[in-house]
Amino acid sequence: MKAGLMAREFNVAGRLVTVGATGDGNVNDTYLVVFRTTFSEERFILQHVNKRVFPRPDYIMENMRVVTEHVHKRLEQEADTADRIWQLPRIIPAKDGRDFFIDSDQEYWRAISLIASAHSYGEVQSVEHAYEAGFVLGQFQRLISNLEVDRLHDTLVGFHITPGYLDQLDRSLETPQCQAFLKSSAEAERCYKFIQDRREWCHILQNAFTNSELNLRPIHGDPKISNIMIDDATGRGTCIVDLDTVKPGLIHYDFGDCLRSCCNPAGEEVLDLKRVYFDTDMCEAIVKGYMANAREFLTEADRHYLYDSVRLIAFELGLRFFADFIAGNVYFKTRYDGQNLNRARVQLKLTESIEKRERTIRAIIEKH
Numbered sequence: 001m002k003a004g005l006m007a008r009e010f011n012v013a014g015r016l017v018t019v020g021a022t023g024d025g026n027v028n029d030t031y032l033v034v035f036r037t038t039f040s041e042e043r044f045i046l047q048h049v050n051k052r053v054f055p056r057p058d059y060i061m062e063n064m065r066v067v068t069e070h071v072h073k074r075l076e077q078e079a080d081t082a083d084r085i086w087q088l089p090r091i092i093p094a095k096d097g098r099d100f101f102i103d104s105d106q107e108y109w110r111a112i113s114l115i116a117s118a119h120s121y122g123e124v125q126s127v128e129h130a131y132e133a134g135f136v137l138g139q140f141q142r143l144i145s146n147l148e149v150d151r152l153h154d155t156l157v158g159f160h161i162t163p164g165y166l167d168q169l170d171r172s173l174e175t176p177q178c179q180a181f182l183k184s185s186a187e188a189e190r191c192y193k194f195i196q197d198r199r200e201w202c203h204i205l206q207n208a209f210t211n212s213e214l215n216l217r218p219i220h221g222d223p224k225i226s227n228i229m230i231d232d233a234t235g236r237g238t239c240i241v242d243l244d245t246v247k248p249g250l251i252h253y254d255f256g257d258c259l260r261s262c263c264n265p266a267g268e269e270v271l272d273l274k275r276v277y278f279d280t281d282m283c284e285a286i287v288k289g290y291m292a293n294a295r296e297f298l299t300e301a302d303r304h305y306l307y308d309s310v311r312l313i314a315f316e317l318g319l320r321f322f323a324d325f326i327a328g329n330v331y332f333k334t335r336y337d338g339q340n341l342n343r344a345r346v347q348l349k350l351t352e353s354i355e356k357r358e359r360t361i362r363a364i365i366e367k368h
């Protein structure tokens with residue numbers, strides 16, 4: 001298998017034992033690789049970067065290099081007073097010294113170290129787990145809050161700019177084929193109506209940015225529950241992984257994404273829509289954990305838009321899945337027909353649940 005050949009291109013001691021697909025990523029392909037020498041074993045993560053989504057994989061790796069070096073240094077400085085052992089993967093260079101390997105098809109591969117003795121989960125498990133997720137995100141944002149934002153490339157232009165996804169959908173719907181997808185089911189039409197009703201509102205963060213109320217800072221970009229690693233030994237958060245989307249952005253994208261992911265105990269792939277709702281107990285736990293670290297760098301204006309970011313990022317992901325369903329599944333990987341439509345329905349149902357709980361969510365944010 002190709003991944004086996006690629007694994008050998010990186011600077012790891014010993015011989016290859018196994019390569020197996022791992023993770024639930026919607027974009028890149030991820031493998032767990034095991035190498036052994038006569039006296040030790042090294043496990044690492046090998047990834048094939050999806051160039052259709054990330055046109056400049058070299059930029060991703062440059063960002064990853066800058067961010068991991070910055071964070072590793074800060075973690076070292078704080079290690080003696082830290083409340084736990086924090087981790088962040090390191091890049092494993094290719095044998096030629098570069099941070100990635102380009103195969104004969106011009107495809108990009110990269111290797112990163114595995115986080116020791118830790119797991120992540122596809123769905124939130126408990127309020128303690130939710131607290132840890134918030135704490136880990138706040139800690140990561142705090143650690144990168146003093147990294148100059150112009151040291152990072154924009155690796156995914158338009159990422160989390162909600163009106164842009166609406167434009168994409170509008171453009172697709174100009175073609176008869178995409179119109180046919182829309183008309184193919186009553187569910188699709190219902191999603192479309194839900195989106196149409198929120199067209200004006202969905203500019204909210206973009207407007208705040210244009211008015212200079214909010215500023216670009218380094219962000220993680222994808223702090224969903226499955227990217228938060230929990231230490232097997234202590235049950236506490238130890239790391240946030242998946243640094244592909246670390247880039248300049250609004251910290252609100254992270255806050256909103258973490259809440260929309262962690263407060264839906266049914267997860268993103270659930271088929272029974274009745275199980276989808278926004279759990280405000282989880283929300284309280286996440287906000288508490290997040291604020292323990294974020295309090296020191298949030299401005300009044302940042303706080304003002306936190307509720308909107310939760311509603312917006314849930315809505316936006318629903319819109320992104322829906323637009324991809326309409327476009328014929330060109331962005332997110334799918335395993336069955338209609339998967340992107342189902343994913344869209346989950347996120348839009350979650351958005352509705354967030355809207356119904358607006359007062360409670362705002363009160364939680366105020367309190368912390």
Ligand code: GN1
Nearest residue numbers: 024025026027028222242245268317
């Ligand atoms: C994608 O590939 P993965 O699973 O890390 C997506 C995120 C979504 C997420 C939803 C680059 O992340 O924005 O929130 O799916 N990443 C990209 O599960 O689009």
Ligand code: MG
Nearest residue numbers: 222242244245
């Ligand atoms: Mg990701």
